[in-house]
Amino acid sequence: MNDILRPIKSVGIVGYGAYVPRYRIKASEISRVWRGEQDGNHLPIKQKSVPGPDEDTITMSIEAGKNALKRAAINPKKIRALWIGSESHPYAVKPSGTVVAQALDIFPANTSGDMEFACKAGTEAMQAALGYVGSGMAQYAMAVGMDTAQGRPGDALEYTAAAGGAAFIIGPASEALAELEGAFSYVTDTPDFFRRNYEKYPQHGNRFTGDPAYFHHIRAAVQTLMEGLNLKPSNFKYISFHQPNSKFPRKMAEELGFTKEQYTTGLLSPLIGNVYAGSSILGFTATLDAAQPGDRILLASFGSGAGSDAFSFVVTERLLQAKAKAPSTRWYIQRETVVDYTTYARWRGKIRK
Amino acid sequence: MDIPRYWRLKDQRYRLQGTVCEDCGHYSFPPRLVCPNCKSKRQKPFAFSGKGTVFSFTTIYQTIERYQDQVPYLVALIDLEEGVRITAQLTDVDSDEVEIGMPVEMVVRKFYADGDNGPIFYGYKFRPIATGS
């Protein structure tokens, strides 16, 4: 149907870094507060990550960016773009990337506008970075997807809206830990989830969020990419899809012909929730941590509004040296300090003095 | 903290940028115009590694207004590996987990936000080293 996306120059990921805050709240604790005895067995996840009281998308992007720089081992001044995708930028006007670039010593010869596309803002930043480097405009570019997502207290979203994400340094394929084979982006006007200006919490279209939104867009992006690259599900060692809960990514993977062995490594939502713009890419970092040279990895995001970006990467020998230079994604997942609803409500500004 | 001062201090606050003396090699944080060791004026910017150990620490319950929302919080004297002692908040750690001599690393965190419509101020804090695998 459509040509897949491929830059003129061969490019890939030269560094990647994950970040998840240390705090967790159990889904059963949220349920206890809002639903009493009526929780039952249908909680969408086990627990979700909660940012500390001094964390936000800017500080967390610095953490992930530092990890990506450790793995890439390049001079940060050579990074000519820093794009952060998020639906929780701390400022409405003042790019998160300005602070992050200063802190990571990337400044001042860089571009740095914020990206916004609900849960696919992070892969949107990756697409831009792949194009920026792939055109020869820049040697390196950094793309981050990071969120400290909020749901209205008591709303279904509150169980899953979580914090975390990942950063990627895109560079020449000759230096890559994972080389890009191709990508495809698929976007339609689908109002499944949105937040108006000056509103603190988003709205969602309930049952409308499944088939016409999540499943339709990921299916279209992944199938077109696989056709364009002449690949089938069995050609991939790992996959990571957007993870709004535990169920959707499993259902999508199985419908497209992927197996549990392919999707389990990157499926983090049961333990940390939906980290929005960081979701699919954080799962992707977990697959990179596990991957061996020659492995092919499929990454597909979903952003409400709606759209999906799908990418195919092939791991190189260089990944083996780079992995241990920064904390693994599993380490962040396993590092957990559980807080109660009161602490969570105070930290997240749900109660104020 | 006013905006001009915050703007001036950003490299100190975000990257622990101090100075090193080009004559005697003495490290300073915050940065100095004159070396406290040899009085040389040849001071070069130097970004500290951010690695250090806890020399001592305490829990703050009473504080100035802008930090009221954060109490109780931990403040420590940190010995940086370059041999400079600084004061900073500890983060990502509970008071019963902190020990004197504990290795820590610098992270950038939110200091405070100036009300609902003012700037957000960021800077260094320290936390237990993220070991990682």
Ligand SMILES: [Zn+2]
């Ligand atoms: Zn001196």
